[in-house]
Amino acid sequence: MRHSTRTLLFAISLATSGLAACGGSADTQPIPAAQAVEPTAPPTTNEGPPSTSADSTDRDPLLFLSGRDEVVVLDTNSGEKTARAVSAMASPDRTAVAQIVGRRVVVLDPGTGDARWDHPVPADRRVRVVAPGAEHIALVDGLLATPNLPRAETNLTIVDRDGARELTLPGNFDPEAFTLDGSDLVAVEYLPAMNPDHYEVRLVDLATGTIRPVPDQPAHFPDNAPRDRMQGYARTQVATPDGRSLYTYYSSDVPVADDHGDMYAFVHVLDLHHEEAYCIDLMPPFGTGSQPGAGRVSSPALTLTPSGDRLLVTDRSSGALAAIDTATLEVVAERTLEAAPIEWSPVATASNEVLYLGLNREVLRLDATTLTTLDSVAMPSAVTGIKMDRTGEVLYAVTERNIQVLRPDGEAIETWALPVAGAGADPAVAVPGRGAYQCAC
Numbered sequence: 001m002r003h004s005t006r007t008l009l010f011a012i013s014l015a016t017s018g019l020a021a022c023g024g025s026a027d028t029q030p031i032p033a034a035q036a037v038e039p040t041a042p043p044t045t046n047e048g049p050p051s052t053s054a055d056s057t058d059r060d061p062l063l064f065l066s067g068r069d070e071v072v073v074l075d076t077n078s079g080e081k082t083a084r085a086v087s088a089m090a091s092p093d094r095t096a097v098a099q100i101v102g103r104r105v106v107v108l109d110p111g112t113g114d115a116r117w118d119h120p121v122p123a124d125r126r127v128r129v130v131a132p133g134a135e136h137i138a139l140v141d142g143l144l145a146t147p148n149l150p151r152a153e154t155n156l157t158i159v160d161r162d163g164a165r166e167l168t169l170p171g172n173f174d175p176e177a178f179t180l181d182g183s184d185l186v187a188v189e190y191l192p193a194m195n196p197d198h199y200e201v202r203l204v205d206l207a208t209g210t211i212r213p214v215p216d217q218p219a220h221f222p223d224n225a226p227r228d229r230m231q232g233y234a235r236t237q238v239a240t241p242d243g244r245s246l247y248t249y250y251s252s253d254v255p256v257a258d259d260h261g262d263m264y265a266f267v268h269v270l271d272l273h274h275e276e277a278y279c280i281d282l283m284p285p286f287g288t289g290s291q292p293g294a295g296r297v298s299s300p301a302l303t304l305t306p307s308g309d310r311l312l313v314t315d316r317s318s319g320a321l322a323a324i325d326t327a328t329l330e331v332v333a334e335r336t337l338e339a340a341p342i343e344w345s346p347v348a349t350a351s352n353e354v355l356y357l358g359l360n361r362e363v364l365r366l367d368a369t370t371l372t373t374l375d376s377v378a379m380p381s382a383v384t385g386i387k388m389d390r391t392g393e394v395l396y397a398v399t400e401r402n403i404q405v406l407r408p409d410g411e412a413i414e415t416w417a418l419p420v421a422g423a424g425a426d427p428a429v430a431v432p433g434r435g436a437y438q439c440a441c
Contacts, residue, residue: 377410
């Protein structure tokens with residue numbers, strides 16, 4: 001029988017290539033007070049109120065696409081481009097885009113492409129974390145090839161509407177997320193700093209500069225036993241639109257735990273409101289791979305139903321599928337596709353009733369509750385991204401040639417031109433693991 005474990009964790013990768021981590025323990029330590037960045041020029045911004053999310057009964061007005069290091073936004077009424085930003089990241093609620101332009105961070109209105117506000121920042125900064133509405137932004141050193149390169153201290157820039165300030169952390173850190181109220185920054189600490197071989201997760205109080213450990217165990221799950229360190233690397237993640245929860249898929253080429261057999265994959269669930277996180281085990285074939293000679297690999301995709309009550313997990317390399325109840329954090333359905341084609345794109349989206357998977361030149365439709373196959377829809381070329389409108393009434397299938405606008409049953413409505421080559425539809429962020437790091441789960 002499948003054994004499901006929910007263990008205290010605290011990590012989710014949001015943007016760049018590198019490792020994410022789990023909760024751990026350490027002594028509380030102060031950090032230097034954040035220093036304001038002196039403006040190098042007067043701001044030239046277009047001030048305006050932040051956008052608000054439309055009611056869930058309204059069709060999404062905008063479609064967000066990812067290009068090569070850029071965000072592209074389309075008007076869903078016309079298919080025309082409304083904004084394009086290089087070196088940028090969208091907020092999880094898709095109401096803002098944060099972009100680096102020269103030595104300034106600029107927050108754009110995705111519906112118009114106009115700047116709402118901007119601030120000067122040090123050179124060579126890169127957007128790493130964006131809170132809902134871009135109310136808070138964390139920037140990192142853009143010259144770092146990987147976030148865990150040896151360093152004795154870490155320089156970050158924290159930005160909001162009031163300005164930008166420098167934050168120096170003693171040690172080797174990588175920011176992961178803001179808590180929902182913006183008071184804390186969740187960050188991975190790589191240890192030892194100059195020659196890291198493991199990592200822990202910290203909460204950085206942005207007002208006091210205190211770094212504190214994540215507790216071993218949430219009080220409302222008193223029967224949860226702490227788990228030993230597990231190997232595992234973040235592969236992809238998805239956030240709820242309101243920024244309250246983040247889900248990250250982890251996998252490993254060796255068993256990540258020995259308490260109930262060979263488990264090679266799991267999902268971290270991070271609650272950014274209550275500052276708690278848990279681990280949901282995914283049993284084989286998740287994380288085991290299926291291609292001869294490829295070893296144990298994963299090519300996962302995560303997607304949430306618009307209602308937010310189910311997280312759907314897919315692994316292209318093994319054909320494994322799972323549906324997770326986001327209230328109970330239990331796997332409620334599992335399935336392995338009879339044949340997972342090598343061309344299966346690691347992209348997925350869902351309505352409240354149907355899970356859609358990209359399989360090369362077709363989209364497979366499955367029941368989102370039972371994971372049984374409904375049918376498949378042929379596409380003109382390979383699918384690179386798919387996105388279901390929040391109403392469940394319109395499906396956008398991005399292909400190598402164009403964008404297909406479909407009804408939920410796959411019937412074509414219209415075709416749009418690709419705004420940029422190699423675009424994908426609002427995908428989860430891929431975070432390949434590097435090095436032999438262990439997570440204290």
